[in-house]
Amino acid sequence: MTNILITGANGQLGSELRRLAKDYPQFKFYYTDIENLDLTDFNAVETYINIIPLKYIINCAAYTAVDKAENDIEMARKINVDAVSNLSKLALKSEIGFIHISTDYVFDSSKQNVPFKETDKALTISAYGKTKLMGEEEAKKAGNFIIIRTSWLYSSFGNNFVKTILRLGKERTELGVVFDQTGTPCYAADLANSILKIIEFTEHSGEFKSGIYHYSNEGVCSWYDFAIEIVKKAGLTCKIKPIETKDYPLPAKRPAYSVLNKSKIKESFSLDIPYWIDSLDRCLKELL
DSSP: OEEEEEESTTSHHHHHHHHHGGGOTTEEEEEEOTTTOOTTOHHHHHHHHHHSOOSEEEEOOOOOOTTGGGTOHHHHHIIIIIHHHHHHHHHHHHTOEEEEEEEGGGOOOTTOOSOBOTTSOOOOOSHHHHHHHHHHHHHGGGSSEEEEEEOSEEOSSSSOHHHHHHHHHHHOSEEEEESSOEEOOEEHHHHHHHHHHHHHHHHHHOOOOOEEEEOOOBSOEEHHHHHHHHHHHHTOOOEEEEEOGGGSOOSSOOOSBOOBOOHHHHHHHTOOOOBHHHHHHHHHHHHO
């Protein structure tokens, strides 16, 4: 039996992985979140890992409050850097494959107009992005590591843009949504499925393909386009008004362009990635 630990198991991605577990009977999953394992406590993590002969760790745990991180950098660092360091050290020591989830926020895209490749230089513009980039450096120390950068994550679980637009679209007659930030949504269920396919591929091939990979759904849109599709498919009458980023100031800067090139992950693991509108359809069928 292949034992897999999922940290941050109560979040969007962790919840989607938990739901998919039944489709992978060859894997035995263990789930932790802050309630039962503090990843910033090295001794606690070491004790946990020493009890279970793990083959893989999927680290979904993260501090994701982007704006709050600007004034709470220490807590963001503990979760996004120190916790990753603890996991990677123990993964290296016990020869565990380490899969770590990162973000498009590691890039400053103010002058970018082509999808980011894994080899493009990372340059952060927010405290959150800085801690996630530092976390990537810690993850690399695991020996066998896979870092997956993703963007605009949403799910039927947790809090996210899709659920916010559905809620506000029912409460208001008009919503302003930024149109000058471009990227690609990522349905967490698709990412979860791809992660498990990567592990399945690794088990069958016997080769752990360490490296950084990019993953989101296919296609490109703005937050405005994303909101328009959500409202339309939900049958809401709320009008979506395009606004500029400067008209909706937030503490943390957002990438103006954060489309990710996914060629590497598709070719390395023979993955098919769904188009973002098709994935949105599937998520909305659960939510509506």
